[in-house]
Amino acid sequence: MITCGIVGATGLVGETMIKVLQDRSFPSVSFHPFASDRSEGKIVLYRNIEYPVEILRPEAINKGMILFGATSANIAKNWVPMCIEAGALVIDNSSAYRMDPDVLLAVPEINGHLITGKESIIANPNCSTIQLVAALNPLAQLGRIEWVSISTYQAVSGAGTPALEELKKQQDGTLPANTADIIHENIITSIGRPDEGGYCGEEIKLMSETCKIMGMDFPIFAATARVPVRTGHTEAVVVKFDKPVQSDEAAGLLAEAPGVTVSESGSSPLIVEGTDIVIVDRIRNNPGAPSVLQFWVLADNLRKGAALNAVQIAEAVIAKRNI
Numbered sequence: 665m666i667t668c669g670i671v672g673a674t675g676l677v678g679e680t681m682i683k684v685l686q687d688r689s690f691p692s693v694s695f696h697p698f699a700s701d702r703s704e705g706k707i708v709l710y711r712n713i714e715y716p717v718e719i720l721r722p723e724a725i726n727k728g729m730i731l732f733g734a735t736s737a738n739i740a741k742n743w744v745p746m747c748i749e750a751g752a753l754v755i756d757n758s759s760a761y762r763m764d765p766d767v768l769l770a771v772p773e774i775n776g777h778l779i780t781g782k783e784s785i786i787a788n789p790n791c792s793t794i795q796l797v798a799a800l801n802p803l804a805q806l807g808r809i810e811w812v813s814i815s816t817y818q819a820v821s822g823a824g825t826p827a828l829e830e831l832k833k834q835q836d837g838t839l840p841a842n843t844a845d846i847i848h849e850n851i852i853t854s855i856g857r858p859d860e861g862g863y864c865g866e867e868i869k870l871m872s873e874t875c876k877i878m879g880m881d882f883p884i885f886a887a888t889a890r891v892p893v894r895t896g897h898t899e900a901v902v903v904k905f906d907k908p909v910q911s912d913e914a915a916g917l918l919a920e921a922p923g924v925t926v927s928e929s930g931s932s933p934l935i936v937e938g939t940d941i942v943i944v945d946r947i948r949n950n951p952g953a954p955s956v957l958q959f960w961v962l963a964d965n966l967r968k969g970a971a972l973n974a975v976q977i978a979e980a981v982i983a984k985r986n987i
C-alpha cells in the first residue's frame with residue numbers, strides 16, 4: 665500500500681508529475697496534492713478522481729509515504745525536514761539537497777544501482793543536468809573524459825509558472841519589461857545572477873551535479889541561456905577524451921542507452937516536448953581533433969528533466985523495498 669503526495673502539485677513540475685504518475689500506472693493507493701495557502705481547496709484531478717489541494721501539515725504525513733517535492737529550494741527547506749522526521753521518503757526536485765554529501769542525487773539509468781530503498785530523501789538533479797548525463801555517461805565507455813563544454817538553450821518553463829505567464833504577457837504586449845528581463849524574441853545569457861566567479865546558478869548546477877551523478881571528476885565549461893521556447897531544453901555539447909574516438913561508435917553506445925534516441929537529422933524542442941526521450945543528435949568528429957566529439961542533446965525539461973526522473977526514482981525505491 666503506497667500513499668503518495670506531491671508538494672507543489674499546482675506548479676508546472678507538479679502538474680507534469682500527475683500526468684507521469686498516471687501514464688506509468690504508479691502503484692499508489694492514496695494521493696495527496698499539497699501546495700501553498702493560495703491553492704488550498706483547488707481541485708486537482710488524478711486518475712479521474714477530484715482531490716482538493718491541501719496545505720502540508722504534520723498530521724498529513726504518514727510513515728512510508730512517498731512525497732514528491734516540486735517547490736522552490738527555499739520552500740523545500742521548510743517542509744522536507746518535517747516529512748523526513750515523520751518517516752516519509754522525499755524525492756525532491758529542488759536544488760536544496762542536491763549537493764549534500766549525504767543525499768543521493770539520482771538518475772536511475774546512471775546511478776540507480778546506488779538506491780537502497782532505505783533512503784529518507786533522494787534528490788532529483790537539475791533539468792539541464794539530467795539530459796546531459798543521459799548522453800555523457802554511456803560515452804564514458806569510449807575513454808576517459810578530460811573535459812566537457814556545454815552551451816544550453818533553455819526553455820522558459822524551466823523557470824516555473826511565473827516565467828511562462830510573463831512570456832505570454834510579453835508576447836501579448838501587456839507587460840512592458842526592463843530590457844534585461846525580456847525573453848520574448850530575446851535571449852537571456854545569465855540564468856540567475858552571476859556569482860563572484862562570474863558563473864550563474866544554472867551553470868554551477870551543471871558543473872557540480874554532473875560529476876556527482878557520474879562519480880567522476882572532470883572540468884565542465886558551462887554557458888547557459890534562456891531562450892523564448894515554451895518547453896524543451898537544447899544543449900550543444902563538446903567532449904574531449906584521452907584518446908581518439910569514433911562518432912559511429914559513440915552513436916552505437918548511445919543507441920543502446922535506456923531512454924536515449926539517436927538522431928542524425930537535426931532535432932528541435934518541439935520534437936521532444938511531451939515525450940520521455942532524450943535525443944542525442946548529430947554526433948560528429950572534428951577531423952582536426954580526433955579525441956573530441958560534438959553533439960546536441962534535447963529533452964522535455966518538465967518530463968525527463970523533472971517529473972519522469974523523480975517517478976523513476978520512486979519506482980526504483982519501490983522495487984528495492986519489494987512493496
Ligand SMILES: NC(=O)c1ccc[n+]([C@@H]2O[C@H](COP(=O)([O-])OP(=O)(O)OC[C@H]3O[C@@H](n4cnc5c(N)ncnc54)[C@H](OP(=O)(O)O)[C@@H]3O)[C@@H](O)[C@H]2O)c1
Nearest residue numbers: 672674675676677699700703734735736758822824825970
Ligand atoms: N520547471 C522545470 O522545468 C524544472 C525542472 C527541474 C526542476 N525544477 C524544480 O522544481 C521545483 C518546482 O518548479 P516549477 O517549475 O514547478 O515551479 P512553479 O510552477 O512555480 O510551481 C511552484 C509550486 O510550489 C508551490 N508552493 C509555493 N509555496 C509553497 C508553500 N509554502 N508550500 C507548498 N507549496 C508551495 C506552488 O503552489 P501555489 O500554486 O499554491 O503557489 C506551486 O505548486 C523548483 O525547485 C524547480 O527549480 C523545475
